[in-house]
Amino acid sequence: xxxxxxxxxxxxxxxxxxxxxxxxxxxxxxxxxxxxxxxxxxxxxxxxxxxxxxxxxxxxxxxxxxxxxxxxxxxxxxxxxxxxxxxxxxxxxxxxxxxxxxxxxxxxxxxxxxxxxxxxxxxxxxxxxxxxxxxxxxxxxxxxxxxxxxxxxxxxxxxxxxxxxxxxxxxxxxxxxxxxxxxxxxxxxxxxxxxxxxxxxxxxxxxxxxxxxxxxxxxxxxxxxxxxxxxxxxxxxxxxxxxxxxxxxxxxxxxxxxxxxxxxxxxxxxxxxxxxxxxxxxxxxxxxxxxxxxxxxxxxxxxxxxxxxxxxxxxxxxxxxxxxxxxxxxxxx
Amino acid sequence: xxxxxxxxxxxxxxxxxxxxxxxxxxxxxxxxxxxxxxxxxxxxxxxxxxxxxxxxxxxxxxxxxxxxxxxxxxxxxxxxxxxxxxxxxxxxxxxxxxxxxxxxxxxxxxxxxxxxxxxxxxxxxxxxxxxxxxxxxx
Numbered sequence: 001x002x003x004x005x006x007x008x009x010x011x012x013x014x015x016x017x018x019x020x021x022x023x024x025x026x027x028x029x030x031x032x033x034x035x036x037x038x039x040x041x042x043x044x045x046x047x048x049x050x051x052x053x054x055x056x057x058x059x060x061x062x063x064x065x066x067x068x069x070x071x072x073x074x075x076x077x078x079x080x081x082x083x084x085x086x087x088x089x090x091x092x093x094x095x096x097x098x099x100x101x102x103x104x105x106x107x108x109x110x111x112x113x114x115x116x117x118x119x120x121x122x123x124x125x126x127x128x129x130x131x132x133x134x135x136x137x138x139x140x141x142x143x144x145x146x147x148x149x150x151x152x153x154x155x156x157x158x159x160x161x162x163x164x165x166x167x168x169x170x171x172x173x174x175x176x177x178x179x180x181x182x183x184x185x186x187x188x189x190x191x192x193x194x195x196x197x198x199x200x201x202x203x204x205x206x207x208x209x210x211x212x213x214x215x216x217x218x219x220x221x222x223x224x225x226x227x228x229x230x231x232x233x234x235x236x237x238x239x240x241x242x243x244x245x246x247x248x249x250x251x252x253x254x255x256x257x258x259x260x261x262x263x264x265x266x267x268x269x270x271x272x273x274x275x276x277x278x279x280x281x282x283x284x285x286x287x288x289x290x291x292x293x294x295x296x297x298x299x300x301x302x303x304x305x306x307x308x309x310x311x312x313x314x315x316x317x318x319x320x321x322x323x324x325x326x327x328x329x330x331x332x333x
Numbered sequence: 334x335x336x337x338x339x340x341x342x343x344x345x346x347x348x349x350x351x352x353x354x355x356x357x358x359x360x361x362x363x364x365x366x367x368x369x370x371x372x373x374x375x376x377x378x379x380x381x382x383x384x385x386x387x388x389x390x391x392x393x394x395x396x397x398x399x400x401x402x403x404x405x406x407x408x409x410x411x412x413x414x415x416x417x418x419x420x421x422x423x424x425x426x427x428x429x430x431x432x433x434x435x436x437x438x439x440x441x442x443x444x445x446x447x448x449x450x451x452x453x454x455x456x457x458x459x460x461x462x463x464x465x466x467x468x469x470x471x
Contacts, residue, residue, distance in 0.1 A: 147427030147444060148357075154445035155363040229357065229404075296362060304358030304380065332404070 025101075025122035028108075031078060033057035036117055045101070045124045047093035058120075063090035063098065070103070077107050078115045088125065100129040145193070152181065152232070159293045173243070173293070180205050180239035184232040195331065196231035198224040198262055198275075205238035209246065211258075216251055217242075221262035224273060227332020233297070233305045240294035241277050241321060250282030250318045257281055264327065271327040273306075279318030306330050347455055348396030348421070353378045354385045354408050355400040355425075364398060364425075364446065371452050382406050389414060396455065397422035398442075412439065423454045 019026055025042030027035055034057050043050060046061065062070060066089040073085040084106045090098050104121040160174040161167075183204040187196045202219060203212065211217045226234065242251070242258075250256030262275040295312070298321060303310040308325025351374050355361040361378045368376050377392070379385035382403060388394070389411070397415055399408040401424050408424075415422045416439075427444035442450050 144428045151360055151427055151444040151446075152357070155359040158363045158366065159359075233359070297359075301358040301362060304361075307380075 025120075025124070027120045027122065029058060029105075029118040029120050031115060031117065033059045033074075042122055045093075045099065045122060046091060047095050047097070052094070061092050063092065066090050074105070074118070077105060077118070083107075088129075091122075099124055099126045101125060141193075149181075149185075153178065156181070156236075156293075159296065176208070176239055176243060177236055177293070179208060180235045181232055183207065184235035188228050188231060193228050195225050195227055198226055198234070198330075201226060201231045201234050202238055202260060205235040206242060209242050211242065211251065216256070217258045217260055219260050221260075221275075222264060224262060224264065224327075225331050227330070229305055230330055230332055233302050237297055237302045240297055241319075244294055245279055245282070245319070248283070250279035252282060255281050256318065273308075273323075273325050273327055273330045275323040275325075277319070277321040279320070282318045284316065347372045348374055348394075350375045350392065350394045350396070351377070352385065352388060352394045352397040354380075354382075354397065354403070354411060356380045356403040357400075360400070360444070364451075367446070367448055367451055368455075371448070371455065382408065382411055385411050386414070389418070389420075394420055396420070399424050401426040402428070 019039050022039060023041060025045045026039045027042055028037040030036050035053050038053055043053060046053065059067060069087060070089060073087060076082045077085055086104045088100060088102050090100055093099055102123040102125045106119045108116045108119055110116045156177050157174060160177060161170050184201055187200050187204060198221060199219060206212055206217060245251040245258055250258055257280050259278045262273060265272050265274055299310050299312055303323060306323060306325035307329030308323055311322045313320040351368055353361050353364055353376060365376045365378060368374060377388055379388050397420060399412055399422055401407055412422065423440045423442055425442045425444055425446060440454055442454060
């Protein structure tokens with residue numbers, strides 16, 4: 001080892017030291033593609049022993065899809081059409097693993113001006129490439145979710161704005177529905193869209209109504225995981241039930257109560273989720289408009305998305321809604 | 334609405350029995366509602382490939398809307414079956430770049446679906462005649 005400041009080394013020694021100790025792969029490559037001299041870092045990057053690499057060419061270990069570009073650029077470099085070139089390419093390591101590298105190639109000419117050999121810098125960029133790939137996947141995923149959400153919003157709008165409904169009411173209802181959808185999105189975003197807890201979905205959907213604090217709605221149930229779609233539909237269903245209860249049901253007076261229960265039950269070896277919304281102490285119960293959004297959502301869309309069955313009863317004590325669905329349907333599996 | 338079709342366009346008979354294959358029930362409901370405003374047709378809905386196959390085997394549909402991505406599966410195998418049974422169909426998807434329907438050519442409607450595109454898809458015999466936003470896969 002030498003010390004730059006103390007020893008007055010020859011230029012040759014300095015160049016050797018730079019070559020050997022550079023933290024990037026460096027090689028001298030013959031015009032035919034054979035490796036003439038390689039440094040330690042390049043051997044690490046490509047996974048070859050020194051003697052092994054010197055017996056093959058860069059063509060041998062270049063991914064076929066990148067070879068033509070590399071050879072075209074090399075030809076142009078040797079012909080003097082370009083002063084140097086750079087490309088991102090894939091090499092096969094000796095162990096078969098594919099790596100991404102940033103390759104920069106310059107040309108050394110002999111004193112008479114004839115091309116002699118190439119000086120190649122090879123930087124392993126596999127990690128950056130993997131990050132880029134991950135980012136692309138995330139963007140695709142996001143695009144998918146945005147399109148899905150737009151389609152859902154279209155459906156909510158389609159069902160909210162109907163000829164027979166006053167526009168001011170429809171607008172208010174539509175906004176409430178979007179807020180419920182948005183509350184489910186918040187949870188799903190926190191959970192990286194892997195799913196959501198039943199209780200969390202219900203609590204967030206009820207938040208705008210401020211009912212829980214007033215002890216008018218009691219929640220009771222075990223931990224149940226929901227799929228992303230199921231969480232969104234449930235949030236909207238809770239919004240419809242709460243809105244209806246405040247307008248016409250148990251929450252339209254000062255003493256009515258709502259009991260919101262969910263349980264896991266096993267029948268013939270299969271696990272089901274049972275969800276109940278039970279109103280008590282309200283005025284004599286009115287039936288929901290059977291063609292309206294709330295009724296359609298509760299009797300058709302929610303059971304559909306949960307692959308279960310729903311029942312909407314108007315008993316004297318108040319509205320009673322039940323959903324029974326297989327656990328796989330609830331979790332979206 | 335201006336009618337874009339020219340004199341040469343082949344207008345097919347409006348379908349009478351339509352199948353919707355869509356795993357999101359809210360979207361299926363909306364499409365059903367839109368279809369019923371366009372024609373006096375009978376509309377059925379399936380949310381899984383298996384249910385859709387069962388319906389196709391037991392009933393005589395003359396048109397189908399296929400959502401491409403059905404969650405864990407996709408509707409391309411059904412498209413092949415419909416093609417073999419000579420049942421007209423269109424794909425509907427908000428997002429389709431990762432699908433390749435190989436030998437099947439059918440119009441692709443982009444979600445959110447517009448009522449004019451749906452009407453156009455129903456009344457046109459050949460995909461080539463379909464409205465501007467109708468693309469193709471395959």
